[in-house]
Amino acid sequence: MATSVTPVRGMRDFLPAEKERREQAIAIIRSSFASFGYQEIETPALEDVARLTSGLGGENEKMIFAVLRRGLDPAAPLLPRNAVDLGLRFDLTLPLARFVATNAGVLGDVSRVMQIAPVWRAERPQKGRFRQFMQCDIDIIGEPSTLGESELIVATSAALRALGIKDAYVRLNDREILYGLLEACGLDQPLFDRTLIVVDKLDKIGVDGVATELTTKLGVSDQSATALRRLLEQFADRDQTDTDGILALLPATVPTAARERMIAIRDAVTTGDERIQLRLDVSLVRGMGYYTGPIFEIGHPASSSSVAGGGRYDRMIGRFLRRDIPACGFSIGFERILDLLDLPEDAQAGVALLYDDTCPTGRLLQAQVALVEAGYKVRLVRAAKRRATQLGRLYEDGIRFIVRAADIQDVTRLPLSPLTPPRPGIE
Amino acid sequence: MATSVTPVRGMRDFLPAEKERREQAIAIIRSSFASFGYQEIETPALEDVARLTSGLGGENEKMIFAVLRRGLDPAAPLLPRNAVDLGLRFDLTLPLARFVATNAGVLGDVSRVMQIAPVWRAERPQKGRFRQFMQCDIDIIGEPSTLGESELIVATSAALRALGIKDAYVRLNDREILYGLLEACGLDQPLFDRTLIVVDKLDKIGVDGVATELTTKLGVSDQSATALRRLLEQFADRDQTDTDGILALLPATVPTAARERMIAIRDAVTTGDERIQLRLDVSLVRGMGYYTGPIFEIGHPASSSSVAGGGRYDRMIGRFLRRDIPACGFSIGFERILDLLDLPEDAQAGVALLYDDTCPTGRLLQAQVALVEAGYKVRLVRAAKRRATQLGRLYEDGIRFIVRAADIQDVTRLPLSPLTPPRPGIE
Secondary structure (H helix, E strand, O other): OOOOOOOOOOOOOEOHHHHHHHHHHHHHHHHHHHHOOOEEOEOOOEEEHHHHOOOOOHHHHHHOOEEEOOOOOOOOOEOHHHHEEEEEOOOOHHHHHHHHHHOOOOOOOOEEEEEEEEEEOOOOOEOOEOOEEEEEEEEEEOOOOOHHHHHHHHHHHHHHHHOOOOOOEEEEEEHHHHHHHHHHOOOOHHHHHHHHHHHOOHHHHHHHHHHHHHHHHHOOOHHHHHHHHHHHHHHHOOOOOOHHHHHHHOOOOOOHHHHHHHHHHHHHHHHHOOOOOEEEOOOOOOOOOOOOOEEEEEEEOOEEEEEEEEEEOOOOHHHHHOOOOOEEEEEEEHHHHHHHOOOOOOOOOEEEEEEOOOOOHHHHHHHHHHHHHOOOEEEEEEOOOOHHHHHHHHHHOOEEEEEEHHHOOOOOOOOOEEOOOOOOOOO | OOOOOOOOOOOOOEOHHHHHHHHHHHHHHHHHHHHOOOEEOEOOOEEEHHHHOOOOOHHHHHHOOEEEOOOOOOOOOEOHHHHEEEEEOOOOHHHHHHHHHHOOOOOOOOEEEEEEEEEEOOOOOEOOEOOEEEEEEEEEEOOOOOHHHHHHHHHHHHHHHHOOOOOOEEEEEEHHHHHHHHHHOOOOHHHHHHHHHHHOOHHHHHHHHHHHHHHHHOOOOHHHHHHHHHHHHHHHOOOOOOHHHHHHHOOOOOOHHHHHHHHHHHHHHHHHOOOOOEEEOOOOOOOOOOOOOEEEEEEEOOEEEEEEEEEEOOOOHHHHHOOOOOEEEEEEEHHHHHHHOOOOOOOOOEEEEEEOOOOOHHHHHHHHHHHHHOOOEEEEEEOOOOHHHHHHHHHHOOEEEEEEHHHOOOOOOOOOEEOOOOOOOOO
């Protein structure tokens, strides 16, 4: 055995306090999404590796944990690509598209679907990045209009509010606005997607960095790079809540349909829930290449990266089903919101049932069952010699009442003593 | 793309109704275990493959989904065993032992731990066997006495009761009773574990089958096989609730300590909760080789296999930590209990907000938010032409109220109409 025993690189054990917090947050998200009519589904953690690497996952396809075929000849060497047949999913959207294709016969015309589940990516481990992490997604399948995006934004905003996260704001854009901007700068369509990957780094490398990288790495002309730099600078100075003002500034290469989508979503969302703050940010890219229309994120002043992200992907399900079905989705970055939570305390009071070797085990368990049925959370605890230290730890661990098993005369009348916070400096 | 789009072989998609039932059951189990003082933890789905194949997992080690190393040279052929470094866990006990070794410094002397999570086994797909399935485990780490086993049995029985599962009974045995029986039949210790694998098939192949397999496959003498057959027949006829009677029949080769453990657990469990039915079944084996003392299962008249199983494994954590820590655990076979559940209906009423193209989206979303805040589960539904069919489906799907968006005058006073069960034979 190894001398140091650690979890797999980039993955985490969760101790009880952290796990409880995570489950509490998941329960709130699940209940909030259910209230907005989303029905939860589940897909297996593994998918065929050929499906995972079909070009829809962008950079994530390079980070797949691939699974060795079963039943291989242990003595026959083979190439890595021939050794694998399955892979752990890197997101919940691609498995959902496969799910919709598999179950198309039993799903209705429009489905509102929720998924809360782990995904795996073999990323270089770094602060805040993990190789197994949770995603909480809602998706609307079969709705072609901006009602879909609007519903997703209202429901996700409500879920974050239910988690006690205040001051969140929505950033909205559209893939066709981005394409229109690139076209106005004289860029060629074959370069659009690679250009957007560079524009996506705007927050990190700034306008100058973007312009430099476009000319040096992609061979974009100085003229086009300068034009794009001017456009980005112009929009960076604008008040992003002034949707109409920003739309008026967009070049004629941006299609009317994209402008109308932005107005429709803004009107629906802000009428639907006036607490939602909406910003039109024409530099918002969103990494995934499969988006086809509106894209959106939720930002928060206390988080440097977005806390939720999504968009419309009308052409993904068709890859599996051979006929396109319009779809859009929104995903909460679960690991990113954990620091922002403001959760209520556990309402169920904790009781420690303190025992020593003189207590008959049967009597002890009888008392535990009676207290559980009275609504308490009951832990059996062997009484320690350093009693004050022990009680202090129990208090920190959420215990609010003590029952000494030695004092029990009658399990129908258990002597609960309140446990008070430990006084500092004792022992 | 493949013409038929299916989940990975042996794994399942869960549609909303089934997923809801599963999550409802999980929430009940989680809450019930928490009431009995178990604290939930989580470990990653992946562990080092060397740890998973260290000999503690028995047959399960042959069913590991192993993960290809990252960063391999795509052009260099290699042997399967050199291609992998990680594997998906096949149970929750081995990862727990690793977790205890990793986190020994921060865990208390005695930990009561709960895990509810999926595991993966590349089993031959067959009815009721899946390659990804859920386990719900509780374990007590650091408790050497039979208080541990007794607590586990009381808490697991309560969880099954909370799920509406009645008529469950506990089967109890001890590894040392099994060894004592084999010794009494003149078997040699090196053959014990392989013999028990055969005895474990008793339910399927009967006493004769066991005796035949022992002589033909393991080379056990006719005399020993006959002696074991007689013992098994003798105990098969006994009333298993008569613990004292059965213990009195055991040969002298069964150590006193094992007999005392059976009595201690019986007394503690039946005093602790008199609803628990306990049976002493000296032919109970439990598959896993890592058990060191008491072993137990929960059976149910409506289930051919056990619905929960566990035991004491005092020497497993030492494999990782280099010092033994006593431990015992009990695992609910989640997939097996799903058919036995009797769950309450969803208490939150479902509302369908019926709209058509004349309804402004913002107003629709405003009505949805208002209804959600009033405590309803609200789904937006485009009104269909075949209205009676649509309403019938909505009723089946849990919807109990309808609001027609076209009738909304004021979102603070929404016109809810109750939805009645569809009348058969209409349309």
